[in-house]
Amino acid sequence: MNHGRTKKEVKRDRESHYEGLAECTPDQKARDWFRRPAGVQMMIQAQAEQIRQIDDLYAEKCREVAELRKRDTAKEPAAVKRPERKDRMLHTFLGGHHD
Numbered sequence: 001m002n003h004g005r006t007k008k009e010v011k012r013d014r015e016s017h018y019e020g021l022a023e024c025t026p027d028q029k030a031r032d033w034f035r036r037p038a039g040v041q042m043m044i045q046a047q048a049e050q051i052r053q054i055d056d057l058y059a060e061k062c063r064e065v066a067e068l069r070k071r072d073t074a075k076e077p078a079a080v081k082r083p084e085r086k087d088r089m090l091h092t093f094l095g096g097h098h099d
Contacts, residue, residue, distance in 0.1 A: 005013075026034070033041070 036044075
């Protein structure tokens with residue numbers, strides 16, 4: 001008594017499984033991604049992760065700068081010192097107004 005499946009049954013099941021897969025084809029982007037060499041896919045994913053880390057770091061630094069600016073503007077402004085004569089002359093020469 002044979003309790004296993006015959007070769008014909010195994011082949012029929014395998015073919016019916018693949019027929020179902022053939023009906024739902026992947027989109028073009030997925031096919032292009034699948035056809036890339038494996039090393040290229042890993043490099044692209046690693047580069048994307050590095051870009052995400054840089055973006056996060058940049059956002060953190062921007063928040064720190066904004067906080068520092070907020071803190072510095074809360075202080076009273078220091079007395080404005082008039083520039084020395086040479087600096088005023090250079091400023092006038094470069095197109096600034098002389099006071």
